[in-house]
Amino acid sequence: MKLINCNELKIGDMRSAYGNALVELGAVNKHIVCVGADTTDSLKTKKFGDKFPERFFNIGIAEANLVSIAAGLAIAGKIAFASTYAAFLPGRCLDQIRNAICYPNLDVKLVVSHAGLTVGPDGASHQQIEDIATMRTIPNMKVLAPSDSVSAFKIIKNIVDIPGPFYIRLARPSSEILYDNDDSEFKIGKGNILQDGSDVTIIGCGLMVYKALKTAKILKEKFNISCRIIDSYSIKPLDADLVIKAGRETGAIITVEEHNIIGGLGGAVAEVCSESYPCYIKRLGVRDTFGESARDSELDVLLEYYGLTEKEIEQAVLSILDRFKK
Numbered sequence: 270m271k272l273i274n275c276n277e278l279k280i281g282d283m284r285s286a287y288g289n290a291l292v293e294l295g296a297v298n299k300h301i302v303c304v305g306a307d308t309t310d311s312l313k314t315k316k317f318g319d320k321f322p323e324r325f326f327n328i329g330i331a332e333a334n335l336v337s338i339a340a341g342l343a344i345a346g347k348i349a350f351a352s353t354y355a356a357f358l359p360g361r362c363l364d365q366i367r368n369a370i371c372y373p374n375l376d377v378k379l380v381v382s383h384a385g386l387t388v389g390p391d392g393a394s395h396q397q398i399e400d401i402a403t404m405r406t407i408p409n410m411k412v413l414a415p416s417d418s419v420s421a422f423k424i425i426k427n428i429v430d431i432p433g434p435f436y437i438r439l440a441r442p443s444s445e446i447l448y449d450n451d452d453s454e455f456k457i458g459k460g461n462i463l464q465d466g467s468d469v470t471i472i473g474c475g476l477m478v479y480k481a482l483k484t485a486k487i488l489k490e491k492f493n494i495s496c497r498i499i500d501s502y503s504i505k506p507l508d509a510d511l512v513i514k515a516g517r518e519t520g521a522i523i524t525v526e527e528h529n530i531i532g533g534l535g536g537a538v539a540e541v542c543s544e545s546y547p548c549y550i551k552r553l554g555v556r557d558t559f560g561e562s563a564r565d566s567e568l569d570v571l572l573e574y575y576g577l578t579e580k581e582i583e584q585a586v587l588s589i590l591d592r593f594k595k
Contacts, residue, residue, distance in 0.1 A: 281418025281446040283439040284382050288313030290425035291350060295321050298429065302342050304328060306335045306353040312382050314352050332357045336365040336379075343375035348429055351377060355384035355397035355438065359404060370434050371409045378428055380437040384414075385527030386555065386571055387442050387476060389563050396560035402532025404436040405505040411457060412505040414438040414534075416478035419448040420502055423455045431457060438475065440527075442568065445479045447500075458506040466497035469586050470515035470522045474501050474534050477525040477577065484582040494586065504534055509541045516548040521589045523551045525582055530554040549593055551585050553577060 295301050295317055302324045309315045309327050318325030328334050332353060339351035351358075358381050359366055370377045381400070388396050405412045413428075413435065415421035421439060428435050447463070455461070463478070464485055473481040478500045485496035497519055499511060516522055522542070524535035535552030542548055555575050563571035572578050 278445045278447075280443045282443045283415060283418050283421040284311070284313045284441075286418040286422040287352075287380060287425055287439060288316040290422045291317040292320050294426060294429050295324065298348065300346060300348050301429065302326070302347045302349050304335055304339045304342070304349060304351045306330060306332050306357065308353045311354075312352045312380070314350070332361040333365050336362040336377075337369055339377045340365070340369040340375050343370075343377050347376075349377045350380055352380045352382070354395065355381040355400050356388075356391075356395040359400055359436070360397070363403065366410075367407055371407045374409045374433050376432050376434075378435045378437065380425070380439065382439045383441040384438045385440060385475065386560050386575060386577070387440055387527065387568055389565050389568050389571065392562035393559040398527070398529045398555045398560060399532070400436070400438065401504055401526075401528050401534065402536065405532070405537065410434045410436055410505070411503075412436045412438070413457070413503055414474040415502055416473070416475055416500050417444055417447045419446055419450050419453060420455055420500075423453065424502065427455060427457065440476050442476070442565075444476050447479060447482070455502060458503050458508060460503060460508040460511045461500045462497065462511070463500055464496065464498040466495035467519060468495045469589055470497040470499060470519045471525060471582065471586070472499045472501050472512070472515070472522060472534065472538055473525045474504060475527050477527055480577070480579055481525055481582060484579040484586070487579060488583060488586055492587075494590065496586065501534055501538075504537055507537045507541060509545065512538055512541050513546045516542050516546045521549040521551075521593060523553060523582065523585050523589070525553040525577065527577065528554050529557055531557055549589060551589060553581060553585060
């Protein structure tokens with residue numbers, strides 16, 4: 270695995286990466302179909318529809334039907350990708366996801382965008398901050414959260430060959446590209462160590478991985494603190510061995526996610542450590558409250574309000590080291 274040089278970071282779009290991956294996959298696998306819920310332009314799945322119209326179904330604003338139709342296509346032998354905004358899936362169709370997809374263990378890939386707080390101006394009703402918790406409690410469902418456009422592209426291409434349900438969580442904003450396109454691997458059930466360190470471990474997912482990397486650089490320059498950074502793109506199954514190893518070797522773990530701290534990545538990490546290697550864990554995320562509206566130009570203000578900037582991560586690291594490592 271190879272990371273892009275931090276001084277040469279470029280910007281990428283996870284949604285475009287998803288659309289591009291679908292087109293590439295569709296060209297070589299005639300069993301792939303795509304179902305959308307009137308968000309096909311925004312999710313970039315229209316690219317697939319333009320190329321393969323006979324395998325593309327825009328069923329309108331009817332999310333329960335979206336899931337049920339995808340299930341039916343999977344029963345007919347298709348690999349069904351079903352996509353809309355995270356505010357609507359899983360929220361409006363949990364029953365169908367549980368009983369029509371996960372219970373029979375069908376080959377349906379649920380790919381959502383606009384997850385977390387960074388939906389910004391759409392406000393609390395569209396800021397999905399409980400979906401990871403919901404999805405990871407359903408048997409047979411796997412939950413993944415890419416951190417950039419490269420990981421999104423490669424994860425979509427990986428899951429097509431793995432039977433069964435997946436929930437893939439994409440962000441709305443364009444974001445920094447962290448990974449080298451040729452060298453990087455994203456195995457299901459694994460995490461990536463982006464930077465080694467010995468003082469504390471920061472485990473992130475989604476857009477928070479870049480913020481963790483930036484914080485680690487600041488802490489090294491200001492205080493000579495060595496942070497291990499893990500991209501936990503696979504939340505279920507979680508890379509338990511990597512988490513336990515980090516707890517054992519660094520003594521403390523901070524999780525950071527654009528999600529409620531209840532039941533999300535932090536909860537998954539805490540569950541693993543409590544059973545296998547108890548250590549101090551600090552969960553950074555939304556603290557069991559709803560989001561608020563903010564213009565796109567004010568997203569950093571919104572993230573700061575909820576404690577999800579480099580400043581808050583830095584303070585958490587310093588607090589842990591001051592409290593537990595004297």
